[in-house]
Amino acid sequence: MTTTTVRAACPHDCPDTCALLVTVTDGVATEVRGDPDHPTTAGVLCTKVSRYTERTYHKDRLLHPLKRVGKKGEGKFVQISWDEAIATIAGRLGEIAARNPQAILPYSYAGTMGLVQGESMSMRFFNRIGASLLDRTICAAAGGAGYKYTIGARIGTDLEQFQNARLILIWGGNPIASNLHFWMRAQEAKRRGAKLIAIDPYRSLSADKCHQHIALLPGTDSALALGMMHVLIAEDLLDHDYIAQYTLGFEQLKHQVSIWTPEKTAEVCGISAEEVLELARSYGGAALRGEAAAIRVNYGLQRVHGGGMAVRNITCLPALVGAWRHAAGGVQLSSSDSFPKNNHALQRPDFLTKQGLAPRTINMSTIGDDLLRETSPEFGPKIEALIVYNSNPVAVAPESSVVARGFAREDLFTVVLEHFQTDTADYADIVLPATTQLEHVDAHSAYGHLYMLANNAAIAPLGEAKPNTEIFRLLAARMGFDDACFRESDDEIAAQAFDSKNVRAVHFDWDSLKQKGWQKLNVPDAPFASGGFPTPSGKCEFYSAQMRQDGLDPLPTYIAPYESLASNPELARKYPLAMISPPARNFLNSSFVNVKSLRDTEGEPHLDMHPADAGKRALVSGDTVRIYNDRGSFNAKLRVTDKARIGLVVGLSIWWKKMASDGKNANEVTNQRLTDMGRAPTFYDVLVEVEKAPHGDSSAA
């Protein structure tokens, strides 16, 4: 019996990007552990990935190429050979590309965050064809835009510093479920005497364990940040020296926030004026005493109309109080721009320029509507072929009934690369079995810490599964693309993942990274202690000329949700409850829903509702309820709980539709409207009504 330990990295869409140790006995992976020596992983994995072998060896793994024989969505397939699959796909794509390559659309996101199995060979292939480009906006684009307008890049407080903070605002996230290793640092800070304040419409597992929870209305976070700025300025809780040296537009900001009194802020946010005052005083007071005040802002709050502005407003706060002076102060949304990724080498956009092509861009967040569009001068050619990889849009894209209608088009040729027969795979013409993280090589950056990681293949591919790279390599060869980059191995691609000349990469060398598993970037502990923001002015921009140029308000402001009393009173009377659908602890977007032990822990689709709202509707815990608006409806089992504030319902997500008794999930009621900046979806900008499900519809799962 031979047992080895293989160094790997978690591929999932989570800021923590854990370093893994995989135990392999006689070619079989028997255990996946967190690397105890990796400083941010510290030997701890979430429950999801600690069950990774259960997922890898799942009885439902797709192990052979399949061809659809039933109706779209029905899920009836027969096994075919790789040769037939590749020949069929290459034939159809070649035929469509000869007419207009833009009628072909790749659709992918963060099913793997790997730089090799994510967007490398795939993008080379689509750029070589001249296919439509995909705007990958579905998760983080709004917040990223607001952050960048303000401080210039997605750079922030180092995760490894948070335990030294004296005050941490956990704003718009539930780290126990989706940022566990930050939570471990926050808990250490708490043990050392720090105060933790959660700002979240829902009393999540994490909010429940903080010293204070501010349960504002969804979509009003930007107003709360404006109210805080008002108090900080009115009470002179400011770092005047930092403002003078390292910020731009303070006088305009001062004027702009003068109307945001605690009373006005409280009214908009649905909280008390005392909460606004106390929050600002805690934050400004800590900074004034020379204590590190940190903000971990997460993506929940930016899934509304004014989501980009909300992150922008919050990102202004540390510069006002000089919190950036401390390594443990400042704010972190994402660390992803810290990494010198070499996207040019990975994805080869020069294939487009060399051919004189400038394809249109389709926004992945409006895929429902876009699949149903006909050819027109404004839109360009109707989408004729869709290649889906690392994504499950039929479950995760907004306004699901429209998305499903698009995928059901008989004239649409759909290929899905997958591990499992997902809701999306049910609509495919051809399904291709993809390898999991244990079966292939990859290189990783992170968006919550500062380590590059290597993923070594621990086991051989199961069945006939192939890495994404190999699938696109085969397609490229069949379509006659003989450029050298289509013959590169995964190791050769990984060796180009980071720019080795960039100082931050500290002598990036793929072979040594593979051996060591991880390596920290060469970045300063307190990135903006002395300014140096990568904005056009080099300062933290309270006033942004770039925003004005882009048609946006150049100063922090408040943008009400599309679906709210303020924006649409008539709709709010018809559908008086705001709904959010944040991640369930045991799922990661739609990944892991089919892992039985994790699904059993979640139970079935639930809806949390405040007792006052339940009382008004004569609903009790355990009722099967129907959640509905003009876009659609879905069923869930009701939990009456004050974790949901009055006026809010919460459906933890994202369930596979086929695993619910009514074949639906929370995205039936979400919409395809986009955010103020970043062209992102507004999943949490939704009004609904809730009623007892009609008789005969008694089970939610």
Ligand code: SF4
């Ligand atoms: S999902 Fe996140 S916490 Fe879990 S193992 Fe992966 S990176 Fe770590």
